[in-house]
Amino acid sequence: MRRITQQALSLLGSISLALSAHGIAQAAQDSVKVGMMLPYSGTYADLGNNIDQGFQLYIDEQGGTLDGVKIEYVRLDDESNPSKGPENANRLVNRDKVDVMVGTVHSGVAMAMAKVANDTDTLLIIPNAGAMAITGPLCSNNIFRSSFSNWQPGYAMGKVAADKFGHKTAVTVTWKYAAGDESVQGFTEGFEEGGGKVVRNLTVPFPDVEFQALLTEIASLKPDAVYTFFAGGGAVKFVLDYAAAGLKDNISLYGAGFITDGTLQAQGKAAEGLYTTLHYADDLDLAKDKSFREAYEKKFNRAPDVYSVQGYDAAQMLHAGLKEAKGDFSNRDAVVKGMSSATYDSPRGKLTLSPSHNPVHDLYLRKVENGINAYQGVAVAQLGDPARGCRLK
Ligand code: PHB
Secondary structure, three states, X not given: OHHHHHHHHHHHHHHHHHHHHHHHHHHOOOEEEEEEEEOOOOOOHHHHXXXXXXXXXXXXXXXXXXXXXXXXXXXEXXXXXXXXXXXXXXXXXXXXXXXXXXXXXXXXXXXXXXXXXXHHOOEEEEOOOOOHHHHOOOOOOOEEEOOOOOHHHHHHHHHHHHHXXXXXXXXXXXXXXXXXXXXXXXXXXXXXXXXXXXXXXEEEOOOOOOOHHHHHHHHHHOOOEEEEEOOHHHHHHHHHHHHHOOOOOOOEEEEEHHHHOOOHHHHHHHHOOOEEEEOOOOOOOOHHHHHHHHXXXXXXXXXXXXXXXXXXXXXXXXXXHHHHOOOOOOOHHHHHHHHHHOOEEEOOEEEEEOOOOOEEEEEEEEEEEOOEEEEEEEEEEEEOOOOOOOOOO
């Protein structure tokens, strides 16, 4: 009798062990819900869509799962409206119960997302917005960026404008918000290190595209060069207006590469010959980029741009985290370790993250030639962000 009881108990024990093993596997989540908070409307709509598509491409290449974990999506149009940022991000976390937020394009909206991510201890991957504070004073274990800080392309362009092109004076023109201000800050540092002088900073409110008054002022200031930060619909309009005002052949126009990325079809001849700096170009001689471009064009019927790459890499980052955690998303320490320590095979080239979780990558000089951003060389190799104020590690 006693033997039978012991046998029965041990059988029960193995059944419950098997059950709990199964239970643990279930508790370890067989799916991860990704909250895509992006601009699907407005001046940055194309940017948001391309990020989304890049992200999808990577996930689909993995068969819809990362390390056995199924990826589910919730999408929210943030309209690039910073005043709605806190409410939108809170809705994703508290109502939709997403596991990770991916977003966004606009720095002001991303600041709100970073705050919600920190308050609720939610993982956040930023696939564009370059707000320096996010990988500076607000840097955090659970926040990652797959794109750039606003300072990086600006700094590289400033160096090139002074060192390679020998310009001495420049005027800057941008939207008046964090991205523009910080891009100009980067340019000014690079340009003035090379002996140049920024003589005037011109701005318009975001997302205004009334540039006439600024163009008149540029014409009267007659600097050697103009540096711009505009993107999306605003970038298209600025380049067209600059050429139409007759300035293009007289005062060299440069920019953070967003001024000509994803915009060239609409800009046409007005963009030909423009030099910009960015962590991507349309004809990089890299096997990874070639296969990426081919797969993207096949899937979406159009060419990718820098935003598509940043979306793709955001998905690669999530994958690196899940790999390290062996598919257990709840093991946050392992997820963070995997994401921060990986070397990514990005279509842009080798990509690693700094201790503040911001990309360290090559900044390329590009020139618009025959409707593409053609690679001209490396402007600054493996450039990181100064990450001023980040006390993470
Ligand atoms: C930003 O707001 O940080 C931003 C927006 C669009 C870009 C780049 C940066 O293309």
